[in-house]
Amino acid sequence: MTSLRIFFIGGLTAYRGLINWLSPWIFVPTLVVSPIFQILLFVYIGRSAGVQSDEFFVIGNAVQYASIPCLFSMTHVIEGERYQQTLAYILVSPAGRLPLFLGRALPVIVNAWVVSVFSLLVTGLLVGIDVPLSAWPAIALVILVASFSCTGLGLICAAIGLRVRQTAVLDNVIFGLLLVFTGANVPIDEFPGWMQAISDRIPLTHGIEAARDVAEGASLADVSGLIATEFTIGIVYTVVGYLALRVMEYASRQRASIQIA
Amino acid sequence: MNALRLIGVGWLFQFKQLSRSAFDSFLAVLWPLFFATIAFFMFRQGGDPDSLIYAGLGAAVMGIWTATSVAAGSALQRERWYGTLEILVAAPAHFSLILIPIGLATASIGVYCMVTTLLWGRVLFGIDFPVEEPLALAVAIPATLLSIGALGFLIAVAFARYRYSWALGSMMEYPIWLICGFLVPLTLLPDWVPPISWSLAPTWGMNAIREASTGGTPLPDIAMCFALGAAYVTIGVLLTNSVLRAARANASLSLT
Numbered sequence: 179m180t181s182l183r184i185f186f187i188g189g190l191t192a193y194r195g196l197i198n199w200l201s202p203w204i205f206v207p208t209l210v211v212s213p214i215f216q217i218l219l220f221v222y223i224g225r226s227a228g229v230q231s232d233e234f235f236v237i238g239n240a241v242q243y244a245s246i247p248c249l250f251s252m253t254h255v256i257e258g259e260r261y262q263q264t265l266a267y268i269l270v271s272p273a274g275r276l277p278l279f280l281g282r283a284l285p286v287i288v289n290a291w292v293v294s295v296f297s298l299l300v301t302g303l304l305v306g307i308d309v310p311l312s313a314w315p316a317i318a319l320v321i322l323v324a325s326f327s328c329t330g331l332g333l334i335c336a337a338i339g340l341r342v343r344q345t346a347v348l349d350n351v352i353f354g355l356l357l358v359f360t361g362a363n364v365p366i367d368e369f370p371g372w373m374q375a376i377s378d379r380i381p382l383t384h385g386i387e388a389a390r391d392v393a394e395g396a397s398l399a400d401v402s403g404l405i406a407t408e409f410t411i412g413i414v415y416t417v418v419g420y421l422a423l424r425v426m427e428y429a430s431r432q433r434a435s436i437q438i439a
Numbered sequence: 440m441n442a443l444r445l446i447g448v449g450w451l452f453q454f455k456q457l458s459r460s461a462f463d464s465f466l467a468v469l470w471p472l473f474f475a476t477i478a479f480f481m482f483r484q485g486g487d488p489d490s491l492i493y494a495g496l497g498a499a500v501m502g503i504w505t506a507t508s509v510a511a512g513s514a515l516q517r518e519r520w521y522g523t524l525e526i527l528v529a530a531p532a533h534f535s536l537i538l539i540p541i542g543l544a545t546a547s548i549g550v551y552c553m554v555t556t557l558l559w560g561r562v563l564f565g566i567d568f569p570v571e572e573p574l575a576l577a578v579a580i581p582a583t584l585l586s587i588g589a590l591g592f593l594i595a596v597a598f599a600r601y602r603y604s605w606a607l608g609s610m611m612e613y614p615i616w617l618i619c620g621f622l623v624p625l626t627l628l629p630d631w632v633p634p635i636s637w638s639l640a641p642t643w644g645m646n647a648i649r650e651a652s653t654g655g656t657p658l659p660d661i662a663m664c665f666a667l668g669a670a671y672v673t674i675g676v677l678l679t680n681s682v683l684r685a686a687r688a689n690a691s692l693s694l695t
Contacts, residue, residue, distance in 0.1 A: 215613035354473030
């Protein structure tokens with residue numbers, strides 16, 4: 179029962195307390211306006227280069243933009259404790275680490291899902307993509323799985339944030355790598371083999387492919403393999419992230435560096 | 440003379456400071472490379488070698504704007520964090536002489552981005568960038584930097600009362616990339632967009648660099664860069680007076 183309380187209430191409290199991006203003065207510019215313009219940018223580059231359809235870029239970038247909340251919020255919801263001078267208190271508490279860390283991931287996933295779906299809807303209307311109404315629930319589900327998967331990567335970034343100061347740089351670099359490697363804008367088969375190998379093993383790639391397939395008329399059953407792969411990747415990254423957090427916590431204790439990184 | 444010296448020393452100080460920030464230098468250089476890589480893949484897929492050169496030059500100039508938008512947008516907020524804003528405002532020199540070097544320094548970081556992106560395109564994608572008019576290019580690049588720096592100064596002043604100015608600066612990155620013709624010709628955009636683009640110096644800077652590189656007529660574009668840069672500085676100075684007057688009257692400079 180305590181673990182459940184820490185997971186749900188503790189996670190939400192920590193999220194609301196630490197993520198100042200929830201302020202509309204940050205939320206609107208970064209999580210409402212920016213994704214729309216990122217999508218429009220690539221739609222127009224695509225038209226200029228004469229490659230792919232508008233739908234390809236709208237779906238690819240909308241799903242990929244879920245990575246901004248996943249990476250930045252997940253990192254900050256743990257690393258931010260240091261800036262608040264509360265990290266030591268959190269780590270010295272007897273609370274179970276699993277609900278403590280993973281509870282903070284739940285609001286992150288919800289936020290990422292909202293940002294992604296909203297930008298998909300708005301730019302879909304602006305650009306005029308043709309996605310059947312019946313496909314939207316399945317697309318929403320795919321985005322939810324993709325958001326979970328990418329939050330696992332965010333958990334790894336959070337662990338690194340316990341040892342590294344420049345996490346904003348780290349998160350931006352990972353966002354950029356995801357933009358290139360997930361196939362949000364370039365079909366994966368256009369990449370050289372080594373890039374394709376990376377694409378297959380990172381979050382969002384399979385989610386983006388599944389969302390595009392569903393928009394093209396595939397059923398959930400048709401893309402169940404892609405969704406399962408995306409989910410499995412999410413599980414792997416979450417487990418690695420959680421273990422990394424424990425290792426970093428242990429190392430911080432050993433080096434007496436919890437508050438100073 | 441004192442004003443020029445202050446701008447020169449201020450630029451050098453800010454440039455050195457930004458160069459040592461991982462966020463403002465390393466990331467500013469790396470960030471446009473992700474977009475350049477995607478653009479190179481997309482235009483290569485399109486199969487037109489000329490459009491690849493078009494994209495390469497555009498991606499190179501994108502970096503100047505990247506370096507400017509966030510860093511200039513958050514310039515005053517940064518001084519607030521350092522605890523130096525009130526001291527700078529109270530200094531005998533006009534506050535715009537403190538801010539102009541910040542805008543210029545952020546744009547100057549863009550030189551790193553530009554060189555890196557051109558090398559990236561040459562080495563990894565085999566793009567052979569032409570230099571048809573080297574003299575004009577040698578003028579077009581500084582003109583672009585100066586005019587974007589002036590725009591950075593205007594942004595810094597305009598966002599003075601905004602606590603989360605970095606978010607606004609960050610928000611301006613994609614729209615300017617889109618509407619200033621870096622990777623997308625203005626003719627592809629809706630009819631109401633180009634008039635906005637023409638009021639923005641990056642549009643003319645981009646044109647000037649392209650024209651000088653591929654052998655066109657860059658001089659009118661260079662002239663527009665200087666004209667718009669001068670306009671931005673004039674508006675910025677007037678705005679500085681107004682912003683500072685309001686901040687003093689309301690005791691709101693620190694936004695605490």
